[in-house]
Structures are given as structure tokens and as C-alpha cells.
Amino acid sequence: MLNGKFKLKICGMREPDNVSEVAVLKPDYMGFIFYAESPRFVNALAYNIVHLVSILDIEPVAVFVNASIDSIQQITELYGFTTVQLHGNETPEICIALRENGLKVIKSFSINDRLDLDETKPYRDCCDYFLFDTKTPAYGGSGKQYNWSILQDYNGVTPFFLSGGIGPNDAERILSFKHPGLLGIDINSRFEIKPALKDVRLISTFINQLNFPK
DSSP states (O other), X not given: OBTTBOEEEEOOOOOHHHHHHHHTXXXXXXXXXXXXXXXXXXXXXXXXXXXXXXXXXXXXXXXXXXOOHHHHHHHHHHHTXXXXXXXXXXXXXXXXXXXXXXXXXXXXXXXXXXXXXXXXXXXXXXXXXXXXXXXXXXXXXXXXXXXXXXXXXXXXXXXXXXXXXXXXXXXXXXXXXXXXXXXXXXXOGGGEEETXXXXXXXXXXXXXXXXXXX
């Protein structure tokens, strides 16, 4: 938790009505996945969605997997994104180039053991935030958790999101997790009715349990 503030990022959004309903809960970030192999792929995102999210003081995040700099730039300019999340094997050089183009960068890392934290070292000066997710054979969320105690060995200065299979019953575990670099948490599949359709009631209850300080 940084400066007494704990951020909430809700990823895998797509359906306009559902986006509007979730936006009322005022998460800090809302993620939209531009990866064709994901069941939450947004394809042609409605133009007004990103604008709606932005005017409610929620930061919209465009999520990519091994996309080219040109395609990322094209999509972010088209919809007005200012923050991107890179969920593939993107290099530090790509992160630097995107930041030089005026974008904030969240770089995702797959975690299974403490050695996986070494992969963050080349990125320490070229990303705004990290996101620590569960290591799986495929890209994207699995709904499974890793051992969060592994992150106690992370001593980098880049703030991070805790991610990977966080569900409605995890509020107590989250509140007991302490790390000076923790920025917030990222939730997705375990709060869904079906892919890309979030259960607003579950999220609302979860937020109340955590009582996110602003």
C-alpha cells in the first residue's frame, strides 16, 4: 500500500452496459484486452466506452500481448488510452519506446517461484508499474493463485499490482498482505458471470469488505 492508498484494477471489461454498471463502483483502473486469442477480446470497442470511463475519473487501460509498437500506438490514439498493460514477452526497449510516445506502461510478470522475480530487473527503469500474475502455459489469467509470500523477495522500486486468481473470498488475505511496493490489486475472471461480463454485486461486496481508502 503506497501513501495510504490502495488501488483497484478491474480487467477484462467489454460489454457497454456492464462497463457502465461497474464504473459506478469507481474502481481506479479498468482494463480492456486487445488480444484476439483472449475470450475477453474487445475487438471493435465502442468509442464512447473509454470516454465514459475517463470522465468518471477511472483510468482505462489497453491490454496487449506481444503487439507491435505501431499497432499499440494506433489503438491507443484511436480510443484515447494513455495507459497500456503489456502481458507478453515485450522487451524493455518496447516499454521505453511506448513511454517516450507518452504512454504509461504496466508490465506483467508471471510468477511461480522466487527466481521469476529476477525477470523484473531489466525493466526497473522503463515501466511505471509491474503486475505480478500466476504463471501459466498460456498468456492471460487462469483464475489460479500463486504463493504471494514469494513477493516478499521483491525489492525493486517499481510499484506493483497483486494479481492472479483473486476472488470474492480473498479480502482477508489481501488485507493481511503487506509490502512497501504494493500499489493495489487486479481482479478479473473470478468475478465474472461469463467471460467479459462482471458480476457487479460480487464486486460491490468485495469493495465493501476491503473498504478501499482513497
